Amino acid sequence: MKTKKQNADFLHVGEKLLAWYRTHGRDLPFRSTNDPYKIWICEIIFQQTRIEQGLNHYHNFINRFPDVETLANADTEEVLLYWKGLGYYSRALNLHKAAQQIMEDYQGIFPEKYEDILQLKGVGKYTAAAISSICFGAKIPAVDGNFYRVLSRVFADDFDVSNSSAFKYFSELTLRMMPEKHAGHFNEAMMDLGSEICKPRNPKCEICPLNKDCLAFNLGKIQDFPVKSKKVKPQDLELTYYFVQFGHSFLIKQRKEDFIWKKLYEFPVEIPESFSRYLVSMKTVLHKLTHKNLTIYIYKVNLPTKKLLNDFAKEYDFTIENLEGSSKKSFPKPLENYLKIIE
Known part of the structure; x- marks a missing residue:
């Protein structure tokens, strides 16, 4: 089935999501700061860890390494020790190397431009977009699995999310929804909606702020989206x-x-x-x-x-x-x- 998104009022949906976030957004400690260092650390920690499981790790890591310089000058083994229990230890190594990059290339000041953030060791498009939008107001979608799922369902869009061009496709779709001056909050709203309501299984459609606009919900086909054809065999x-x-x-x-x-x-x-x-x-x-x-x-x-x-x-x-x-x-x-x- 082809998408009917061309008939949707994109910006209206985006504004509705943003209004929901202002009232129902999760009260998380790192949301009280625009410090790019802290946002960077939390984004890396919570990419593969549930918020409730990772909060103590986040606090412990930030308390020991409160800024770029402290992290850059730390011993590798100590960085790994404070990452203990989170798994994916290569991310801790990348954080350490990226902090050293910032000290060497940017005199210890976290870079503001998306393109510069993307050059840091271990930082991908999602993380760079999250930091750029939340900390510096850049209108860049932080597209991840939550975006794929929410947008696929809202617009009953059968674009294959395993396709190599999925990131570009859903980024362009998001830009049509994203309010001009609230990119950071919009990205966080999409993250909250995807993790708390529009879940992969058993989504809470009855309390979703977008249920009246969601084509998959109104067609009774929520579980048909997102479409993903490729599966990597372990x-x-x-x-x-x-x-x-x-x-x-x-x-x-x-x-x-x-x-x-x-x-x-x-x-x-x-x-x-x-x-x-x-x-x-x-x-x-x-x-x-x-x-x-x-x-x-x-x-x-x-x-x-x-x-x-x-x-x-x-x-x-x-x-x-x-x-x-x-x-x-x-x-x-x-x-x-x-x-x-x-x-």
């Missing part, structure tokens, strides 16, 4: 780790910046054949990442002497750690959970 991967210990000490090493879990700590991924006699148990863990299904085998290896542990650590460049020390380091979630079981 890749199945198997990983093996060895928890090599003597007494309360065990071996860890920091990962490099390739593949998954960049800069996080892990256990050895292989051991000398002579160590196989000291295997005492094996645990299988299933873990999902974006586009990856992991099966992780963790073997526990109890060495009989401290010398064996020391020699292995020295030869293969591992760090000898204990549970107390490891709590100050960041591990992939499956290994972090394993350490909790050991403890």
